[in-house]
Structure formats: C-alpha cells, structure tokens
Amino acid sequence: MGIVSLIYGIIHVIFNEDMNSFDYVWFVFSGISLIMYFYEKKEKYLTLENGIIKQNWPFGKKMNLNEIKRIRHFAGDYILESKNKELTINIQSIDEEAMLELKTELKKLNAEWSKKNDLPKPE
Secondary structure (H helix, E strand, C coil), X not given: CXXXXXXXXXXXXXXXXXXXXXXXXXXXXXXXXXXXXXXXXXXXXXXXXXXEEEECCCCXXXXXXXXXXXXXXXXXXXXXXXXCCEEEEEHHHCCHHHHHHHHHHHHHCCCEECCCCCCCCCC
C-alpha cells in the first residue's frame, strides 16, 4: 500500500501542474505505511514472557496471564478478558509455531472458555 501511494504521489506531482498542499498527503500516507510495514516485519506481533502477554506495537496492550478470567474466540481473534481490561489478539498475524506456543500457554490458565472456542477446556 505504501509503495502504491508513493508511485501515485510521484505520478501526480509529475503530471499535475496545479499542485496544492493536499496533493502531498500521498507522500505522508506512503511514509506512514512503509514505516508500519518495516516495524511489523522487524518486531513480533505478540510476546509471551515472565507471565505477561504483550502486543508489540505502539500503544499495544499487555496483560498478566494470571489475571485472565475468560478467553473467547470470535471472528478470527482471541479475546482475553480480565476483571478490568480486555486484550484482543488477531490470530492471523501469528505464525504457526508461535500460535502453538500461545495455545499451549492459554490451555494452562484457569480461565472460562467460550463455547465457540477452538481450544479445548483445560482439564
């Protein structure tokens, strides 16, 4: 998306004689898209360590695993709920190996599982 915006911006600057400040928004949008792409490529989407699950993006949420009271699977997301907050995990953003690790850790928790969850209830 960032590359397409950059190409469109360049073409617009070359072929448009009547430029205004709004026309440069394509370059801003392109820059933001490319920065987000490279950041997501470098950083993992999710980190599980020291009993804390954390989303690795600016303003990402984190939650202590021992605070999780309920786990729901809805529309391709895992929704982890504690008494005071909620953490939504987009499972399409996680590779297979990391997803197996996440499932293993979630199975260990003493949490209520929703009926539409593809993870079995802990025994």
